Amino acid sequence: MSELVLDCTAMLCPRPIIELARHIEDVAVGGEVLVLADDVAAATDVPAWCRMRAQEYVGVEDVEGVPGYRVRRIR
């Protein structure tokens, strides 16, 4: 299973979501992207992106004090 980490710290929304959209296809179907983002809007917008783009939102985890939003590519 492939995994890609996108460091989007200090980026304001919609930038982290744009980065996610650009790089989701860098992983194979079934692979995961971990978006590190400290902008509070990402907490809502990463799951909303997954709903709108039919990808799977796995959840949020703490990565050395920064929220990491995990997304699984399912198509």
Added chain:
Amino acid sequence: MTTPVTSPAQPPGATYLDSASGESLHPAARSVLEHALDVGYADPRRLHGPARNARILLDNAREATAEALGVRADEVTFTPSGTHAVHLGVLGLLAGHARQGDRLAATGVEHASVMHAGQWHEAHGGAFSTLAVDSVGRADPSSGAGATVLAVQVANHEVGTIQDVSAFTEHAPVFMDACAAAGRVALPEGWSSAAASAHKWGGPAGVGVLLVRKGVRWRNPFPGDDRVDERATGMEDVAGALAAAAALQAVVAERTGTGQRQAKLIDRLRAGVALIPDTDVVGDPVRRLPHLVTFSFLYVDGEAIVTELDRLGFSVASGSACAASTLEPSHVLTAMGALTHGNLRVSLTRTTTEADVDRLLAALPEVVAGIRRDAGL
């Protein structure tokens, strides 16, 4: 040097689509306001002739407002803003029920003024929690069980979704925020206190309305004042209150026609923006306020789109963080799980036409595509 008092020119051809922030003065209010400014300047508490005039105008304003909102005249208090009416309505109900408990619960999509009242209550030792909402922004009435006081809006100011206010009243006395809805839809039954704001229905700014139902336990949570009306703070804006009442009467008299026309235009807008790729159209499509809609465009910066639309002559609001005074995304959109960036709230005025809506719909696809292109997508 004396600072000149100026009045900027109206931008030519601007299409104002932000009535949910403030609608221009209703024509029915204008002549009333001018006359009342001349006649109603005195302090209504005094015993002389000019004071009696002011008192008559104020009582008239109270009666007309009560009639238009379906309440009793002695349940109406004019406040210096809708926000102040909200604070008095929420905190006064809590103060009146202090023996029963101190637990305030508000739906997660209440207006910021309700949330600020909750935070104030918490800072003064009370408990404050929010109730979850579903994806259209509606809270489940059963979630209100266990609260001392509930805060539930008639309908949401950003997405328009109507709440089941009456169903909450079996659990606790309800403060009802009617700021977005007053004048536009009939108010529900069963609530204990409520707030409204005149500039949202075409009355002047600086006039709020506090409603406290007869027999409800309400205590002034603030220092109070020596007015005839114990709930009032300072001298009422008599002329403003009368103009607000005149506008409200007119809006209520016209609302069947206006509401149907606006609801159709919003349907048109919802269907039109849904054709733009990667757009989240938010809120209940049916049980909603007639005049407003919110949608969000993926990958679009909220400030950029508001600015670009302003340049093209459309005045709209946004709940995106970058376009907000707080730099936080809209808590309403967040509570619903809706996309918070690239957000626009379009709210129609009483004179918005189908042509206005169609011009916006014609402009949006290229505006959105342009911003996405600039973002490298």
